[in-house]
Amino acid sequence: xxxxxxxxxxxxxxxxxxxxxxxxxxxxxxxxxxxxxxxxxxxxxxxxxxxxxxxxxxxxxxxxxxxxxxxxxxxxxxxxxxxxxxxxxxxxxxxxxxxxxxxxxxxxxxxxxxxxxxxxxxxxxxxxxxxxxxxxxxxxxxxxxxxxxxxxxxxxxxxxxxxxxxxxxxxxxxxxxxxxxxxxxxxxxxxxxxxxxxxxxxxxxxxxxxxxxxxxxxxxxxxxxxxxxxxxxxxxxxxxxxxxxxxxxxxxxxxxxxxxxxxxxxxxxxxxxxxxxxxxxxxxxxxxxxxxxxxxxxxxxxxxxxxxxxxxxxxxxxxxxxxxxxxxxxxxxxxxxxxxxxxxxxxxxxxxxxxxxxxxxxxxxxxxxxxxxxxxxxxxxxxxxxxxxxxxxxxxxxxxxxxxxxxxxxxxxxxxxxx
Amino acid sequence: xxxxxxxxxxxxxxxxxxxxxxxxxxxxxxxxxxxxxxxxxxxxxxxxxxxxxxxxxxxxxxxxxxxxxxxxxxxxxxxxxxxxxxxxxxxxxxxxxxxxxxxxxx
Ligand SMILES: Cc1cc2nc3c(=O)[nH]c(=O)nc-3n(C[C@H](O)[C@H](O)[C@H](O)COP(=O)(O)OP(=O)(O)OC[C@H]3O[C@@H](n4cnc5c(N)ncnc54)[C@H](O)[C@@H]3O)c2cc1C
Ligand code: FES
Numbered sequence: 001x002x003x004x005x006x007x008x009x010x011x012x013x014x015x016x017x018x019x020x021x022x023x024x025x026x027x028x029x030x031x032x033x034x035x036x037x038x039x040x041x042x043x044x045x046x047x048x049x050x051x052x053x054x055x056x057x058x059x060x061x062x063x064x065x066x067x068x069x070x071x072x073x074x075x076x077x078x079x080x081x082x083x084x085x086x087x088x089x090x091x092x093x094x095x096x097x098x099x100x101x102x103x104x105x106x107x108x109x110x111x112x113x114x115x116x117x118x119x120x121x122x123x124x125x126x127x128x129x130x131x132x133x134x135x136x137x138x139x140x141x142x143x144x145x146x147x148x149x150x151x152x153x154x155x156x157x158x159x160x161x162x163x164x165x166x167x168x169x170x171x172x173x174x175x176x177x178x179x180x181x182x183x184x185x186x187x188x189x190x191x192x193x194x195x196x197x198x199x200x201x202x203x204x205x206x207x208x209x210x211x212x213x214x215x216x217x218x219x220x221x222x223x224x225x226x227x228x229x230x231x232x233x234x235x236x237x238x239x240x241x242x243x244x245x246x247x248x249x250x251x252x253x254x255x256x257x258x259x260x261x262x263x264x265x266x267x268x269x270x271x272x273x274x275x276x277x278x279x280x281x282x283x284x285x286x287x288x289x290x291x292x293x294x295x296x297x298x299x300x301x302x303x304x305x306x307x308x309x310x311x312x313x314x315x316x317x318x319x320x321x322x323x324x325x326x327x328x329x330x331x332x333x334x335x336x337x338x339x340x341x342x343x344x345x346x347x348x349x350x351x352x353x354x355x356x357x358x359x360x361x362x363x364x365x366x367x368x369x370x371x372x373x374x375x376x377x378x379x380x381x382x383x384x385x386x387x388x389x390x391x392x393x394x395x396x397x398x399x400x401x402x403x404x405x406x407x408x409x410x411x412x413x414x415x416x417x418x419x
Numbered sequence: 420x421x422x423x424x425x426x427x428x429x430x431x432x433x434x435x436x437x438x439x440x441x442x443x444x445x446x447x448x449x450x451x452x453x454x455x456x457x458x459x460x461x462x463x464x465x466x467x468x469x470x471x472x473x474x475x476x477x478x479x480x481x482x483x484x485x486x487x488x489x490x491x492x493x494x495x496x497x498x499x500x501x502x503x504x505x506x507x508x509x510x511x512x513x514x515x516x517x518x519x520x521x522x523x524x525x
Contacts, residue, residue: 334466386493
């Protein structure tokens with residue numbers, strides 16, 4: 001299989017750092033892959049590993065039972081002999097002695113280590129950010145604080161119009177709150193998608209009664225008795241706020257790796273096997289910067305698909321198994337009755353082709369570069385999404401006129417490209 | 420509660436006690452049933468939880484919504500008893516359900 005790096009197939013002590021999507025996947029893939037040695041998870045959250053997407057969607061709305069968030073029940077970890085060290089931050093990686101140190105002073109040895117520490121929300125660098133009822137939205141404990149305040153008639157101010165901010169705005173409206181979204185950029189989703197999509201989502205949120213303010217310059221948050229009461233813009237506008245959600249992006253949790261001398265550059269640098277510059281140490285998920293084989297560059301990705309795939313890649317590399325497939329990156333977002341499915345990465349596109357109609361709330365925007373399909377944003381359009389995944393992995397060139405022609409099915413387009 | 424039998428493409432049967440309210444996908448994942456990837460965790464976004472439902476249960480597993488239908492339209496080896504298992508909610512009525520997993524979810 002031509003894989004580079006140290007043979008770890010006789011590893012007998014594997015430590016996973018961080019029990020999120022990537023860490024949980026690595027654990028499952030190691031055990032399902034036949035690994036029988038010691039397997040320890042060190043995680044700083046109190047709960048069993050869980051999925052985050054519902055936190056800004058059905059779970060936030062109260063329509064999704066907590067136990068459904070957990071990947072596996074507690075008994076699974078027992079049955080599979082996985083030692084869980086929860087509520088415990090790791091504080092240092094000692095590469096020379098191959099140990100991980102934990103906050104309470106103890107340490108644990110490893111033959112192979114998977115860093116899956118994820119990312120953390122960027123904090124708001126403004127006055128008032130530490131007031132009560134100003135929240136991040138990353139973990140279960142955040143939602144436990146936010147949810148009791150999601151009460152009909154209250155004012156929520158959401159800072160940042162990324163996917164998480166907009167999903168939360170949709171939930172807030174569905175729960176009867178007044179919602180305001182403040183975005184510094186001239187359009188919503190500016191960092192992640194094209195103007196066509198931004199326009200569509202902006203119009204949809206306005207129609208649903210969200211007060212979307214782009215080009216908004218937030219000056220500070222104001223409070224009374226330590227609790228937030230208003231968001232003040234630079235032009236003096238005061239927006240009443242009973243609670244504030246901050247969603248202005250994330251930062252990779254790469255510090256432990258960096259301090260241990262592992263190569264990092266906006267993410268822990270890994271190869272196609274999720275291996276870092278230390279051959280015994282792997283990094284997976286939001287914290288890692290990985291080669292994107294379909295795009296000829298490396299980058300961090302913030303998605304469930306990426307975390308799962310890299311968890312699998314790391315486990316396979318440790319066990320000396322063939323490298324699992326590297327899929328084209330994909331993501332989804334649910335807002336109101338709109339399911340957005342994204343395949344590929346649109347950065348660098350030179351042409352957009354629309355298929356279907358935004359008015360009917362069922363359409364796709366295809367992104368081409370030199371005639372090659374590199375990404376799609378598909379709204380309520382599963383075939384467009386699923387076909388594009390395949391087309392992107394093939395590096396297919398597709399005629400814009402064919403893509404926009406809804407009388408030609410996506411199945412036929414994919415079949416023609418494969419022929 | 421419902422007893423659900425998952426049959427993999429080799430014919431191996433595995434029986435699981437599923438709780439009411441969880442989905443046929445969740446019951447499988449929590450019990451380490453192979454052949455169901457469920458990458459999106461039940462969001463009807465990935466089509467990697469495809470199963471074939473025993474004919475006798477086709478009218479008990481509920482109707483497909485538009486999104487599921489269009490996802491399945493594109494999956495590999497679809498049959499008329501194909502469903503996304505994350506879109507089937509367990510109830511007493513499903514006791515005895517048998518579903519078969521495809522050879523691959525991709
Ligand atoms: C609200 C929300 C909605 C989302 N919606 C979607 C979606 O719809 N679709 C999609 O594809 N993606 C979505 N994402 C992104 C997706 O959830 C993440 O990309 C994914 O969780 C990344 O997995 P991970 O394992 O890298 O990190 P995480 O899941 O964040 O797990 C990292 C874990 O490591 C722990 N940790 C960090 N440092 C230490 C330390 N020093 N010691 C011990 N433990 C540590 C963290 O506390 C955390 O538990 C969403 C994210 C959020 C927050
Ligand atoms: S689990 Fe993703 S579609 Fe069913």
